[in-house]
Amino acid sequence: MTENIIECREVTKIFGGLTAVNKVDVFVPKSSIFSIIGPNGAGKTTLFNCISGFYTPEHGEVYFEGEPLRGKTTDAIASMGISRTYQNIRLFSNLTTIENVLVGQHHRLRETWVDAILNTRRYQTEEKASIQEGVRWLNFVGLQGLGNTPARSMPYGAQRRLEIARALGSNPKLLLLDEPTAGMNPQETLEMTALIRRLRDEFGITIILIEHDMHVVMGISDHIAVLDFGLKIADGTPKEIQANPRVIEAYLGPGGAALAKKYSRNK
């Protein structure tokens, strides 16, 4: 039980009439890659928003390292070590890339406005150190030499990577990636998957992934949960999920299961 870094217990979120997320249980082991898949409008992003504190669920509870998140502000949650990226990229577009990463580091720095005005040693050392670390993160995600370019003037793929760099800046224990490879070409997708793996392997960051590209999902996930119309219809390792008829129906519609069996036999 203690191995789970995040536990969603019967999380339910209702908008007006419709139940976006319905009694969903999700248990994510430490330093694993956990994917949440499902057709559009299945409530994946809503679940993310419940975890990162944008929404407070009507019923149920989200525990992070055993601590309930209810009533915590998003910034408090972020500084506990949960950081995320967004489906539609949301960078601080008029800031430079390095500044975006520095904002990511914000809650780890101790310098205040007083330090800044008086130009204290703490200010100088922290600025220096944080910039250095920021640059390393930029290099890590493959944006070396782009530190001073405004975020908005970067190509799409680079912006996705920058968003991850910003998230890493806040030194997360848990990283929520919302469709990180959306709209990327195969090459970029490969790099992205490699990147995600390294995050887990080198830094032991737990990663929850919303992804439509099944190759990516099946390739890197340790666990997969499948949502459909707000309900969790399946949960398990990639193998189990691939075999699960309900999942296949959810994706291919009724009768899809048989079809899939046939397809797999032919292989």
Added chain:
Amino acid sequence: MKKFMKVVFVLSIAAFLFAGCAPKATLPAACTSDAAGCAVFTSGQTVKIGMGAPMTGGNASYGIDISQGATIAIADAGDVKGWKFALDAEDDQGAAEGGAAVANKFVSDPAIVAVAGHIFSGATAAAVPIYEKAGIPMLSPSATNPVLTTTGSKVFNRIAFSDLMQGPGAADYLYTTLKVKNLALLHDGTDYGKGLADIVSKQFAKDGGTVVDEEAITPGETDYTAVLSSVASKSPDALYFGGYTAEGAIIANEMKQTGLEKAIFFGDDGTYGADFLTRTGSNGEGAYASIAPVSPDSPAKDKFNAAYKAQFGKEAGSLSPYTWAGYDSAAALASVIKSVAFVDGGKLYIPRTALITAVRNLKGYVGLSGTFTCQSNGECNTGSPQFVIVKSGAWVPADKQ
């Protein structure tokens, strides 16, 4: 290019430095003896009288009107020993910041010898210290704030009818002549209106009357029925209003529909004027006002009104009640300047300190809006007020007893 710029820059610096120590011409004794020196005019130059007034913004009508009155005064003033007069009216927007700006502009112009202004007390208060330093006399047509004459300024004088003269007289008149027992006071929240209302209420209470209500309105609005209704509920015999024509007329109108039909409307010299009549019509009948001691229609005034109408296409007093005061302040200054100016070697000299004292010593000057004799503190429009009432659509002297 860059080099050229540098050269220019260095030269300009040098120019600045030399400007400091320009050679001085030999001056007549009257100027060397004068503490603030002389204003010197070579032939062809004009002797300028400054005026700081709100020319833009919500109170522009006052500034424009008063400066127009002064323009006519300058035209009538003719010339001083062959030198022409000119009026330099600047926009101070009636506020301290603008007042100081204009004052600083005037003191930096050697041709300005006196200032007919400023118009609003706020601007004036900020301007006085600056003129004090430069030794330029002021004669304000309309800054009525009592404090202005208590700061011991040498340069500030006003022909505006002082609240301290007007208020108590009005209160006594209300109590003794009109037999008012319960008085309600209303003012427009300007230092002029509020100042008057406060003085009146004090005096009225001292006389033995009871002040049933004291309220303030927001100037610039046009619907005061709410506040009037609440005043009406105190059922006063009379309503004293400290403020200007615009609001005064509205109140006189709306009194009739808010349960104050029987109460007397009693205004001040700010509500007095032709415009009050046109705006109130029948509602204005029986309204009182206290004004400076001057016959409502002197021939000089008629001449002025004609000239004003001809030049500016409006009835004098239709923009503000201070048209005539504007004329007077400029005209009085011009006459004083004539008295101290002297010619020497083809140049006109005006000793500044002498001018200041001359303005302060103004005696029995008969103007359109009153007869002015400056006290030692700079109050030039003293003497007990006169009371007028609207009878059949015209201001006529009210009966004294």
Added chain:
Amino acid sequence: MHHSPTKSIARKAVIAIMTADIPHDLKKKGNQLLKLIRPLLGGIVGLFLIYRLYVILIVEHPYGPDTWTRLLIAGLILGGVYSLIAIGYTLVYGILFMINFAHGDVMMLGAFGGYFVFEALNALKVGIDAKSNFLNVYPYYSIIIAFIVGMTVAALTGYFLEKIAYRPLRKAPRLVPLISAIGASIFLENAVELLFSPQLRNYTNPDILHRGSGWTIVINHSNVIVPYTGVFSFLLSAILLVIVYTIVRKTRLGRAMRAVALDKKTAALMGVDVDSTISQTFILSGALAGAAGVMFGIHNGLIYYYTGFIPGIKAFTAAVLGGIGNLPGAMLGGMFLGIVESVGPAALGIDFQLKDVLAFVILILVLIFKPSGLLGESLAEEKL
């Protein structure tokens, strides 16, 4: 009275801000403080208001029913004008998300349009004897003409305002159109001053709308006058509000407006002509402002180049109070503000000089509890 708690919180929070960093627990406290301060402040002021109400209405009750009626009448009339202008703000805001600062001046121009019509018709003789001029022989036609002209002038002003001062700035950052609007407002005011002189103008009404006269009701032995002009302007504003509402809800234009308000790109893709829709919105709001202007002139009787400024600000306040971008909200806000301004000071026993303070305090209180106005859409869920 409500200083001490605020102060102490202030001290804590100042320390919090000054201290190098807010450690977790303290940060939590800080957030709790923030959560606490809102109801605290609101509660205290609210209690104060209730206390004053109690004192005035139950203990002192200085005013008889007649006075209350008078105050209420004044409030309703004022509210009518406010809501009419507020609608203009809200229409434009709803579609462009910009504060049309010059709206008050559009109203002022409308007022001038009506003024000149009345002057002309007053001078126009239609009979032998001196009294019989068009204005009083055909008062109804005169009034209609005045409104048509006033609304047209204002609508045109609105149209050109948008075309010249706002349209080039569609893509610009949010504050830029605001500044442009401020510039336009200054320009319009001064243009009118220079054209027509700063003189205050007396509105010459036809006799049937003579200012000050009206129906008389006798309430405890004093006659309360319900002025014709007031009733007229109130009813007219009510009618216009209904018309606008139906236009926005029912007509094609209304649908187009709502579509553009939601999402310009998509609307354009769906074949809505965004530019013309926005222009029409400005024409509509301008026309309303014009009507408000003429009403203002007829009821209040005095107009000058600065007339639009104060009502403009008030109407904007009303629009926000009701939830800007929301039509019923603007109407509600306008009425509410009008009544607060006229009845409020009496009901709370405050100087009438402070009526605007009261209005703004209530605005602030409302926004503290409903951050998006009385009827505005809720921002409780973080926008994502």
Added chain:
Amino acid sequence: MKKTYLRQSFDTGIIFGIVHIFCVLIAFNAMLGSLLAKIVNVTSSLTSPAVGALIAYAVILGLWAGIASALRQRELSDGKRLLASLVTGSSSGLLAAVLVGIFQLMLILNINPRDYLTNLSLPFMQACLYSLPGLLGILANFFTFLISAFVGGLLVVGWNLHGFASIRHQINNAPKNWIAKLRSGSAKKQLIQKYVFYALLFVLIAILPLEWGSYWNYVIGTVGLYVIMGLGLNIIVGLSGQLVLGYIAFFAIGAYTMALLNAPIPHNLMWGFWPALVLAILLAALAGFLLGLPLMRLRGDYLAIVTLGFGEIIRILLNSDLLTSFSGGPRGVQGIHGPTIFGQVFSDVNYMYLIILAVALAMYVYNRLQHSRTGRAWLAIREDETVARATGVNTNKYKLLALVIGAGFAGLAGAISAAMNQFIGPGDQSLMASINVLCEIIVGGMGNIPGTLLGAFALKGLPELLREVENFRMLAFGALLVAMMILRPEGLIPSQRPTLELPEETPPATSSTLTDAAKIKPPEENPHD
């Protein structure tokens, strides 16, 4: 559909005609006339201007129209362009002729429209007709436009005036290029430039106040105070992106603190300048805090209207009977004692230096904050509050902090101005004052210091320079504001983020300074190169 070039030039003419009519009705032509008259020393007034002056004005406008329409038809042949300018001239001339025709009619029927159109005095209308009888005046008006427009066309065609267009373009980009030029060149060159620049600046600052007399000291001093306020508001609006419309309230609080502590009436406390200055800043900041605390949830225009309300509340209260005994009511506070130097009160020059110091201080603080963790947090909030929050920024705290610091700046400016004017009254605390400061930072270019400087000069200096045109100055100001926004929406000097110098090859992790960074060691070398 595309309009024909003739139609286009006709419309141009109509527009110029309308502008002309407007100018005549507000007697702007007469004003230009009297300005010219001043130069050539002819007596002339708004009500009866010199005919020559009016003709001069008409010629200028006509030339402009002709040039404009000829320039508009860049791609056409010379003949057609001349024709275009002719058409423009005729259409604008037509409108002018109609106008004066009406004047002529009024003169004949002896109608005096002055009650309504205040400038149309009979002599003025005469002058507009060039005091020619009957149709002559009307025709004269028509042909002034026609001919001068044609001449304008000739000018364009003759020795081509495309210059104009390009000049305008250059003017538009001048600041950008200038900055770019400064930024260009080798580091050493830049350094030298920098030093030269600062040296010159220092010399200027040291010398000018002594040299340019009390008036300019005052004007520039006011500009300085507005720079301080501009920077303060920039922290709130420009950096943290909260639209605040009642900013002047904080100025008022600062000013009244100074006034009430250092004036004989109403309290006669006489604390002296410096302690009052400190308290003024603190109180303004506190006000910002108390205002901000309950309003952190509000966004955009809701915050705007609430702060606007706050400003009005402060102004009305200061003016009210309620507080008269405390704050002097509508009379304000007079005779405020300023600081003394060597036992004598500050002169305008001393104040100038004081303001320069204050401005320098404000700039320093602003600059430090802008490039710190705090500044970045503010910018993040401005860019996307939700994401900033989710990235770990305590948005409430930082929005509040911005409000507090910004208010402090205003308090400083207020205190100094109260002492400098020796007077403070509720009249100065109007809504327009707040709006002025907002315009200042947006015109200048939001969120950067040079922009704020430029904006302050534009908004406080320009009206002073425009004094010559008296009543027309606010009109011109409004028009300029609109034009400004359309031509340069991002402000005179657009902001741009600083270029931090970043370590080339990354040295071993110094993460010891970063709390709990030990857990996570970013890779020293990265896989992608």
